[in-house]
Structures are given as C-alpha cells and as structure tokens.
Amino acid sequence: KVINVILTGGVGSRLWPLSRKSQPKQYLEIFEDKSLFQMTVERNSILTDDVMVVGNVDNCHLSKAVLNKSGLDYIDIVESTPRNTAAAIAFACFAADPDDVLIVTPSDHVIEGDASYKAAIELAVNKANEGAIVTFGIVPTKPETGYGYIEYANNDEVISFREKPNESTAKEFISKGNFLWNSGMFCFKAGVMLDELKDFTPEVYEKSKIAWDQNKEGKLDLALSMDIPSISIDYAVMERSQKIKVIPTQFNWSDLGSFDSVYDYLISKGHTTDADGNMVIGTDNFTAFLGLQNTIFVSTPTANLILHKEHAQKVKDVYVKLESEN
Ligand code: GDD
Numbered sequence: 378k379v380i381n382v383i384l385t386g387g388v389g390s391r392l393w394p395l396s397r398k399s400q401p402k403q404y405l406e407i408f409e410d411k412s413l414f415q416m417t418v419e420r421n422s423i424l425t426d427d428v429m430v431v432g433n434v435d436n437c438h439l440s441k442a443v444l445n446k447s448g449l450d451y452i453d454i455v456e457s458t459p460r461n462t463a464a465a466i467a468f469a470c471f472a473a474d475p476d477d478v479l480i481v482t483p484s485d486h487v488i489e490g491d492a493s494y495k496a497a498i499e500l501a502v503n504k505a506n507e508g509a510i511v512t513f514g515i516v517p518t519k520p521e522t523g524y525g526y527i528e529y530a531n532n533d534e535v536i537s538f539r540e541k542p543n544e545s546t547a548k549e550f551i552s553k554g555n556f557l558w559n560s561g562m563f564c565f566k567a568g569v570m571l572d573e574l575k576d577f578t579p580e581v582y583e584k585s586k587i588a589w590d591q592n593k594e595g596k597l598d599l600a601l602s603m604d605i606p607s608i609s610i611d612y613a614v615m616e617r618s619q620k621i622k623v624i625p626t627q628f629n630w631s632d633l634g635s636f637d638s639v640y641d642y643l644i645s646k647g648h649t650t651d652a653d654g655n656m657v658i659g660t661d662n663f664t665a666f667l668g669l670q671n672t673i674f675v676s677t678p679t680a681n682l683i684l685h686k687e688h689a690q691k692v693k694d695v696y697v698k699l700e701s702e703n
Pocket residue numbers: 384385386387388431432433456458459460461462465482483484485523524525526540541558559560561562611632634
C-alpha cells in the first residue's frame with residue numbers, strides 16, 4: 378500500500394498574526410477558499426491508497442472537518458503534545474505495515490504543476506520500494522537558512538544532507554551549484570525508516586515505540602510523549618543515513634513558512650507593492666509608507682504586525698512572548 382502521511386503539528390508561529398494557536402496557518406482558507414491542508418489532502422489522496430494524519434489534540438477537529446467534507450476515510454494519529462517530526466514520523470511507521478510506502482508531506486506548502494508532481498511521486502514510490510529514503514529537491518534561489526540542503530551528483534545520488542546551515546555556509550552551497558533545498562517531503566518504506574531511526578537515534582525509536590504501544594485509538598499518552606526527545610527527522614535521520622536519494626523536482630514549490638516567502642509568493646501572483654517594495658497584507662485600506670523600504674504591514678481584526686522583510690524569521694519571538702504572557 379502507498380500511504381500519504383500528512384504532518385500537521387505546527388502552528389506556523391512565524392506567520393503570526395495571520396496564524397494563531399487556535400487557527401494554524403494550514404487551516405486558513407487563503408487560496409480559492411481552500412486551506413493549504415485541504416489542498417494537500419486533495420493533491421495526494423488521488424495518488425495514494427490511504428491517508429494518515431498526524432496532528433495534535435488542538436487541531437484534530439480542524440483536520441477532521443476537512444476530511445469529512447472531502448468524504449475521505451483516514452487514519453488519525455493524535456499527539457497530546459508536539460514532539461517534533463522524528464517522533465511524528467515514527468508513529469506513522471508504527472501504524473503502517475513495514476512494507477507500506479509512506480509519502481510524508483507537510484500540510485502547509487503550495488505546490489503547482491499536477492503532472493510533474495505525479496511523475497515525481499511515482500518515481501519516488503519506485504525508489505522507496507527498492508529500499509531508498511527519497512527526498513524531493515528544489516533548485517535554490519537564495520541562501521535561505523531555514524531549509525535543509527542536499528548535496529547531490531548524477532541526478533539522484535546524495536553526497537550529503539545539511540539541515541539549516543548558517544548564512545555563510547548557505548552562500549557557499551549556492552555558489553557550488555550542486556545543492557538543492559530539501560522540500561520537507563519524504564518517501565520510504567515504513568520498515569526502512571524505523572531501522573534507520575533505531576540505528577541513528579535509538580532513544581527516539583525506543584521512547585516513541587513505548588508511547589505508540591500504549592496508544593488509545595490513535596491517541597498518544599501525554600506523559601509517555603513528554604519522554605520522547607524532540608528532534609526533527611532531518612537531524613535524526615536525513616543527515617546520517619546512507620540510504621538517501623533525491624529527486625530533483627520540476628513542480629513549483631513554495632514553503633509559506635515566513636513573511637519573506639509569503640511576500641515573494643504574493644508578488645509572483647501579481648500582488649503589488651509600492652515603489653519602495655512595501656507591501657500590505659490583510660486589508661484593502663489605503664496605507665502609506667514613508668521613509669520605509671521592503672516593509673510588510675499585516676493587518677488582522679485583533680492584531681497588526683509591521684516588519685522589515687529581512688526580519689521575517691523573528692516573528693516567532695513575538696508569538697512565543699505572547700504565548701508566555703497568556
Ligand atoms: N504531527 C506533527 N508533530 N507535525 C509536526 C511536528 C510535530 O511535533 N513538528 C512539525 N510538524 C510538521 C509541521 O506542521 C510541518 O508541516 C512539517 O512537520 C515540517 O515542520 P517545520 O517545523 O515546518 O519544519 P521546517 O520548515 O523548519 O524544516 C523542514 O522543512 C523545510 C522545507 O519547508 C525541514 O525538512 C527542512 O529540511 C526543509 O527544507
């Protein structure tokens with residue numbers, strides 16, 4: 378069987394105030410009245426046999442509403458607390474058969490180009506059946522520090538995987554030319570991934586297994602979950618495994634993770650800025666910017682954000698501060 382595993386654990390804190398704890402960005406109906414979560418479900422469910430959603434207690438009702446609307450049956454895994462992607466992927470693997478091929482996708486990306494997406498997935502499933510852990514590589518356009526980088530050769534061979542390098546390292550990667558961004562989607566056999574996890578991060582494997590074995594109808598126990606080290610699959614497995622392959626992709630991919638990528642995406646869709654590159658998001662009110670360049674004004678009914686595009690990664694700090702005060 379081929380199963381689409383949708384990871385939907387994050388709140389999208391770098392998109393505050395568009396994104397809130399009660400309304401994470403993947404459920405906002407921002408494109409054609411559809412959420413990114415719904416678009417993920419629709420894109421993948423036609424290419425796979427089953428859908429599995431790994432989310433948390435705070436958002437499982439939002440996932441359910443979308444899947445019910447689409448009339449899709451799905452396997453629901455509910456985390457009591459987020460323990461990062463290594464644990465989330467481990468739960469999905471435990472829930473599947475070792476020979477099932479899992480296509481793990483985030484729920485918050487924009488992907489355009491149905492035919493090339495389908496071709497990439499089909500190729501990935503073939504490679505996964507041969508025992509590979511497949512990543513999907515995106516041609517980088519800037520030395521982004523929020524992504525993983527895949528050094529590759531001969532089309533699908535991976536020389537190294539480097540998660541979130543600092544800026545000077547990212548610049549070095551870009552200038553070398555044989556690096557791709559990691560899209561954050563993965564394809565592998567459940568049993569292959571569990572073997573690698575066991576080898577490289579045994580504590581995550583063991584503690585996730587203990588938590589999984591005690592699950593109640595897919596819901597994980599809080600205390601057992603708190604015991605699992607919080608580490609992403611990129612650090613836990615991708616940087617260390619020898620089984621990694623890459624598919625250089627042809628489809629358009631956009632991780633709307635922070636306001637700088639939202640800004641670039643909106644410009645590509647015809648959203649305008651003023652002559653100094655200032656942009657307004659969320660209101661049609663006339664807005665004037667004086668003495669400012671590349672500033673983004675985000676307006677919502679209950680909170681506003683004004684930021685310089687270069688400070689997009691710092692929005693998380695505002696979110697964290699507000700959370701701690703509430
Ligand atoms: N269920 C669950 N539980 N999902 C989670 C958890 C968790 O504890 N933590 C994160 N997720 C989900 C997020 O909602 C998102 O859909 C996906 O897993 C990836 O997590 P992010 O937090 O968005 O990761 P990232 O953006 O920093 O980095 C990853 O994606 C980049 C591309 O967007 C890495 O794979 C990078 O290498 C990659 O370049």
